[in-house]
Amino acid sequence: MSEAGGESRSWKALASPRAWLLVWIPILLITAAHYGTGPNLAWAHDVLRRLYYIPIVLGAFAFGLRGAMIASILTSLLYMPHAFGGLHHYHHDPGASVEKLLELLLYNVIAGITGTLADREVRLRLEQQRVARQLEESLEELKAMEEQLVRAGKLRALGELTAGLAHEIKNPLASLKGAAEILSDEIRPDSPRRKMIDILNKELDRLAALLERFLSFARPKSVSITDVRIEEVIEPLVALVEPQARKQQVHVTWDRSGSDLTVRGDKEQLTAVLMNVLLNAVQAMPDGGEVTLRAEPCTRAKREMCLIRIADRGPGVPEEMKDKIFDPFVTTKEGGSGLGLAIAARVIDAHGGFIEVKDREESGAEFRILLPLKGADTRDVRPSHGS
Ligand SMILES: Nc1ncnc2c1ncn2[C@@H]1O[C@H](COP(=O)(O)OP(=O)(O)O)[C@@H](O)[C@H]1O
């Protein structure tokens, strides 16, 4: 909250309506009352003299040492002529000189003490807020890392299962294909059975292609890590996606501010990953819109990383789908493979990076990919899970 923040300590705050209400107007009113009170009412002078402490202390709590000191100095200046003469046509405070002098001194001492205490309180509160925020961020980071680990483990297990299954299917499929070919050689082109054999061949080919796709997920290529400038990856990518985006009236905007960053990674695989995510963003807006791309440095898990954001204005990813979309074969698209994000997750994991999805304000999804920056500590980079 701004009240607890540093704003209430600015010069500008001293001219705010709040400052007038709490400090300046009360001081002026007390002064007016003081000057207007006759010397016969000694008790009223005593009360009014002490009333000044209220705006001074309020000034200290609301505006810190600066507010309090200005209030006390103003009070001293306003009160002095009334206390010790100088303006002869006004009444004087009939109190004893020592008492009045002491009061003048005390205004400033009290202002100094309360102002310092109030400032210290604000500083402590700001520090507490900062620590709380940091803690919250760390916690969120930890959660994201845990999710990523769980996801990576799940994907690895699924990959092994898929690879095993695909392998088992591959051999009988090859035999079937061989047998079908022999059969098709034996059946004359004009035979009515010819059509059956063609269907058989076509379906067997489809199965083989499907199997290949499964295997591409199950056995990702090993990564060969080099220094990769972000620009080298994004520049050709944007050019590649542009035609399809234009067809859909989607505008791809690349904020080049972070294009100088250099990450450690496999250029080819990173390009494929970003391509998948970027295409998803384009596909999420069938009626057009804007996709924004941006890279920036950030710190995650105490490592210097490059954060690549790919944000769209589509419908976003429903909460219950957020984790599932990184699983293989999860798709909401007709004819979708559901492999794009699963492969992306495996590749980014092999890079020692992170991939996550967040909601955008208003609408849309933002995919965030974090990769280790060049020169950063890379001890966390895991070897590929490939065969
Ligand atoms: N930018 C996005 N906005 C909304 N949903 C998305 C976005 N990107 C991915 N998804 C969801 O995640 C699913 C999985 O994506 P992906 O693994 O690339 O497979 P595919 O694109 O073949 O469906 C998509 O079907 C879609 O439901």
Ligand SMILES: [Mg+2]
């Ligand atoms: Mg996709």
